[in-house]
Each structure stands twice: as structure tokens, then as C-alpha cells.
Amino acid sequence: MADISFLLLCFFLMVSNMDxxxxxxxxxxxxPDPTVQPPPVxxxxxxxxxxxxxxxxxxxGKVGNINTLRKDAKxxxxxxxxxxxxxxxxxxxxxxxxxxxxxxxxISLQNDRGTSYxxxxxxxxxxxxxxxxxxxxxxxxxxxxxxxDLSEEYSKAVAKAIPVxxxxxxxxxVGGTK
Amino acid sequence: MxxxxxxxxxxxxxxxxxxxxxxxxxxxxxxxxxxxIRQGELFVRISAPPATEVQKLERKNLVSYVYxxxxxxxxxxxxxxxxxxxxxxxxxQDIAEFIANERAARDEADRQFLTTSMxxxxxxxxxxxxxxxxxxxxxxxxxxxxxxxxGKVTD
Numbered sequence: 311m312a313d314i315s316f317l318l319l320c321f322f323l324m325v326s327n328m329d330x331x332x333x334x335x336x337x338x339x340x341x342p343d344p345t346v347q348p349p350p351v352x353x354x355x356x357x358x359x360x361x362x363x364x365x366x367x368x369x370x371g372k373v374g375n376i377n378t379l380r381k382d383a384k385x386x387x388x389x390x391x392x393x394x395x396x397x398x399x400x401x402x403x404x405x406x407x408x409x410x411x412x413x414x415x416x417i418s419l420q421n422d423r424g425t426s427y428x429x430x431x432x433x434x435x436x437x438x439x440x441x442x443x444x445x446x447x448x449x450x451x452x453x454x455x456x457x458x459d460l461s462e463e464y465s466k467a468v469a470k471a472i473p474v475x476x477x478x479x480x481x482x483x484v485g486g487t488k
Numbered sequence: 489m490x491x492x493x494x495x496x497x498x499x500x501x502x503x504x505x506x507x508x509x510x511x512x513x514x515x516x517x518x519x520x521x522x523x524x525i526r527q528g529e530l531f532v533r534i535s536a537p538p539a540t541e542v543q544k545l546e547r548k549n550l551v552s553y554v555y556x557x558x559x560x561x562x563x564x565x566x567x568x569x570x571x572x573x574x575x576x577x578x579x580x581q582d583i584a585e586f587i588a589n590e591r592a593a594r595d596e597a598d599r600q601f602l603t604t605s606m607x608x609x610x611x612x613x614x615x616x617x618x619x620x621x622x623x624x625x626x627x628x629x630x631x632x633x634x635x636x637x638x639g640k641v642t643d
Contacts, residue, residue, distance in 0.1 A: 311509050312505075312508055312509035312512055315509060315512045315513050315516050316512055318516050319512055319515050319516045319519060322516065322519035322520055322523050325517055325523060326519055326522060326523035329547070331540075331544070331545035331551075331605065331632050331633075331635060332539075332542040332544060332545065332635070332636060332637065333542060333543065333605065333606075333633040333635040334539055334541060334542065334543070334544070334633065334636060334637055335543050335603075335631070335632075335633045336632055336633070336634065337630050337631060337632075338621060338624060338625050338630040338631075338632060339630075340528055340628070341625050341626060356639065360584045377642075394619065396505070420617075422615050423613060423614055423615030423618060424613050424614070424615065425613065425614040426610065426611060426612070426613060426614070427537060427608050427609065427610055427611070427612045427614060427617060428537040428610035428611070430614055430618060431537040431538075431539055431610070431634060431636055432537070432539075432616075432641050433636065434539075435539040435540060435541050435636075435641050436641065438541040439540060439541050445609050465511070479606065481600075
């Protein structure tokens with residue numbers, strides 16, 4: 311019997327793979343309705359990130375760098391100096407947090423058909439990291455815990471104060487295919 | 489007082505193997521429980537890009553997988569990135585039918601939680617991925633997950 315179970319054991323050892331599926335969860339926007347005009351957006355509230363076919367970044371009209379993207383995105387949302395070029399903030403009363411200056415900013419991410427998937431994930435990851443860092447900071451300041459350790463209602467409140475405002479623009483073929 | 493007389497030779501007794509089968513069985517059950525057998529063979533080579541802000545993919549039974557990568561048998565199928573759904577190559581037009589089938593296979597209550605996991609090779613150009621995403625948007629499968637591995641992104 312031990313022999314048989316040894317055989318089975320070896321079989322399961324071979325076929326099992328322990329890796330768990332990890333990834334970046336995103337929600338796609340619904341298809342745009344051609345009859346409905348998109349609402350007007352103030353230009354200062356949009357943080358434009360473009361990635362071209364050569365995996366180069368353009369952030370807000372300037373050549374960007376993946377290493378500073380996280381900082382730039384955070385700065386755009388938090389706008390500590392109340393600069394007129396960065397996102398507007400609106401005082402909002404959020405349950406459990408109280409009045410909070412919620413940013414109206416949205417990140418608009420546009421990529422080319424020739425962009426590599428690796429670069430695209432890098433950019434997505436940095437933008438997600440910016441949002442996660444801001445959430446952690448707010449959670450730390452208000453509740454003294456990291457965002458992931460908060461109870462459900464608190465984490466909902468923090469998520470309401472700092473939503474994942476990443477919009478993927480309609481795809482364009484601007485840079486041509488490489 | 490000869491009762492506690494030591495027997496002449498001092499040989500170490502052999503290991504008792506009686507409980508070995510118990511231990512092996514325990515291992516066996518452990519591996520049986522944690523195992524998930526991959527259904528379907530992978531036809532495309534996929535090396536996931538690294539990311540730090542990863543989340544675990546919950547509820548595996550509500551996940552449908554879309555694989556995009558260069559075919560493993562590139563002498564047969566070429567070196568252009570291809571889409572694999574279930575266990576065959578497909579084009580982006582097949583996504584709608586694939587999602588419809590995936591939905592039909594699940595409980596009505598669970599359908600809204602259906603997630604599409606995009607397992608894409610890091611070398612693939614976004615063109616193919618964008619096509620798939622557009623198809624997913626058309627059929628209303630909005631929840632997606634870009635499969636990545638944990639690792640450092642910037643230097």
C-alpha cells in the first residue's frame with residue numbers, strides 16, 4: 311500500500327504547480343455611446359500619459375521618465391501647493407474621514423499599438439502604486455493602519471476619498487507599427 | 489540479580505516502517521488538495537511582466553483565461569503573437585463567442601463576477617491586446633486582470 315501511495319504522491323508532485331495567479335485588476339470602461347457627448351473636462355484635471363511605439367513616455371506634454379512617474383502622479387493628485395496647473399480639489403464630507411479635499415483629477419493613459427506589453431504594465435503599475443501610496447498615507451493619517459489592514463467600511467471610505475481614476479483613452483494608431 | 493543482564497550483542501534496531509504509509513498518505517492528501525491540474529495545453533510562450541502592485545486572483549472558477557504570445561511551435565505557426573482561447577488558436581473576433589460560452593457555463597448569479605485574466609507575454613505589442621480589450625468591452629466583460637509576476641519594475 312505504501313508503494314501505491316508513493317506512486318500517487320509522485321504523480322501529484324509532478325502535476326501540481328503552486329504558483330498563484332497574481333495580476334493587476336482593472337475595470338474596462340463601457341463602449342462610448344455615439345449619441346452622448348462626453349462631459350467637458352477641465353484640462354488641468356487631466357494628467358496625460360502617452361506611451362509611443364518606441365516605449366517612450368510623454369507626461370503632460372514633456373518627455374517623461376518611468377522612475378519619476380509615480381511621484382509626478384501623486385503630486386498631480388495631492389497638489390500640495392495648490393498650483394493652478396495641477397488637479398482641482400473639492401472639499402467633500404466622507405463618512406469616517408470627515409471633510410477631505412478630494413481631487414478631481416483623472417489620469418488619461420494612452421498607448422500606441424506598437425507599445426510593448428511590458429512597458430504598458432510598467433506604466434499601469436506605477437500609476438496604481440501612486441494611488442496605493444496615497445491611500446496608505448491617508449489610512450495611516452486617519453486610522454493609523456495601512457490601507458490593506460483597514461476594516462471594510464474604513465477601506466471603502468478611503469477608496470471613496472481616493473478613487474482609482476485611471477482612464478484608458480480610445481486606442482489610436484499614432485506612432486505607426488514598428 | 490541476573491535478571492537485568494544485558495544481552496550480548498548491541499545492535500541498533502531497524503527503523504520501524506509501520507507508520508511510513510501513514511506519513512506518505514498524509515503527504516499524498518496534502519498534494520491532492522493543493523493541486524490544480526491545468527486544463528488544456530499552452531500553445532503560446534508566456535513570460536509575464538513584473539509588477540509590484542499585484543493582487544491575488546480570487547475565485548478561480550469565475551476566471552476565464554485569454555493567452556496571447558508567440559506560438560511555441562514557431563516553425564509551424566509563425567512568430568507573430570497569437571491569441572489562444574481554451575485549447576486552440578483564435579482571432580479577436582472569436583472573443584465574443586468565447587465570453588458567451590464562459591458565461592453560459594456559470595451560474596446566473598455568478599456571471600457578473602466573471603473576470604477575464606489576460607495572460608500576455610511581455611514582448612507582445614499592445615495592438616493585439618487592444619483588439620482583445622475592445623472586443624471584451626463590446627460584449628460587456630469589463631472586469632479584467634493583467635496577469636503579472638511579482639517583481640521590481642523600475643531601476
